[in-house]
Amino acid sequence: MGRRAQTRPARARGAGVSVAPLRRSGAAAPELAARIAGLDWNGIGDALDAGGNAVLPNLLTAEECASLSAVYDDAALFRSRIVMARHGFGRGEYQYFAYPLPATVAALREHLYPRLAPIANRWNEAMGVDARYPQRHADFVDRCHAAGQRRPTPLLLRYGEGDYNCLHQDLYGEHVFPLQVAILLSRPGADFHGGEFVLTEQRPRMQSRAEVVPLAQGDGVAFAVQHRPVQGARGVYRVNLRHGVSRVRAGARHTLGVIFHDAA
Numbered sequence: 001m002g003r004r005a006q007t008r009p010a011r012a013r014g015a016g017v018s019v020a021p022l023r024r025s026g027a028a029a030p031e032l033a034a035r036i037a038g039l040d041w042n043g044i045g046d047a048l049d050a051g052g053n054a055v056l057p058n059l060l061t062a063e064e065c066a067s068l069s070a071v072y073d074d075a076a077l078f079r080s081r082i083v084m085a086r087h088g089f090g091r092g093e094y095q096y097f098a099y100p101l102p103a104t105v106a107a108l109r110e111h112l113y114p115r116l117a118p119i120a121n122r123w124n125e126a127m128g129v130d131a132r133y134p135q136r137h138a139d140f141v142d143r144c145h146a147a148g149q150r151r152p153t154p155l156l157l158r159y160g161e162g163d164y165n166c167l168h169q170d171l172y173g174e175h176v177f178p179l180q181v182a183i184l185l186s187r188p189g190a191d192f193h194g195g196e197f198v199l200t201e202q203r204p205r206m207q208s209r210a211e212v213v214p215l216a217q218g219d220g221v222a223f224a225v226q227h228r229p230v231q232g233a234r235g236v237y238r239v240n241l242r243h244g245v246s247r248v249r250a251g252a253r254h255t256l257g258v259i260f261h262d263a264a
């Protein structure tokens with residue numbers, strides 16, 4: 001199962017923010033590692049357990065957001081481009097980064113993963129799922145690659161007026177890391193209106209529940225890729241999650257998607 005999309009060539013946002021060139025590899029921002037280490041991971045774990053999602057505030061600076069949005073037009077950085085309307089995924093477009101990933105994207109994968117892996121392991125144990133995740137992302141990626149899931153999944157999404165992303169799950173093969181992160185690169189209320197990040201939870205024999213996650217520029221949202229455990233009166237049950245984006249009413253919206261498993 002793949003992902004989604006949008007249609008209109010978004011203008012490079014500019015608005016006076018200087019756009020630093022994006023490095024493709026190398027020692028990625030030690031500040032980014034420190035910023036991730038400084039998040040309230042106990043609170044994030046509690047929010048994920050309680051509701052299947054958690055906001056990671058100020059994950060990227062305005063400058064980092066502008067640099068990432070600006071590389072959308074740099075075709076050399078990407079392995080493929082998806083126009084969502086062509087696949088029934090919505091409206092808008094996205095591109096999967098090629099390896100080597102830009103330094104910021106590689107650093108996000110490397111430093112977010114070890115914080116999320118203990119939560120993923122706890123969830124799988126609660127749900128009776130056998131898979132366990134190693135402490136280092138590099139080791140998990142080795143597992144994906146050995147199974148033929150070799151293509152990188154981090155992606156940049158671009159939405160213009162009227163665009164939206166249908167509810168979906170980002171599954172790309174047998175190996176799935178149960179949590180992912182999406183980072184809003186644009187300024188709600190300034191660069192765009194509408195375009196809310198939406199999650200739905202389907203509980204066994206019940207109607208689905210929707211949640212909108214309010215994000216500011218640079219905020220990330222961590223959420224369940226597919227399933228999460230919920231403690232019920234008669235034990236733990238599994239809820240099925242989907243995520244998407246409501247219609248962008250005006251302007252342009254960019255997002256960076258950080259998915260931890262690679263694709264077949």
Ligand SMILES: O=C(O)CCC(=O)C(=O)O
Pocket residue numbers: 157165170181182183197243244245254255256257258
């Ligand atoms: O644009 C968004 O906020 C959603 C992006 C998305 O579907 C993803 O990162 O997997």
Ligand SMILES: [Fe+2]
Pocket residue numbers: 003168169170243257
């Ligand atoms: Fe997605």
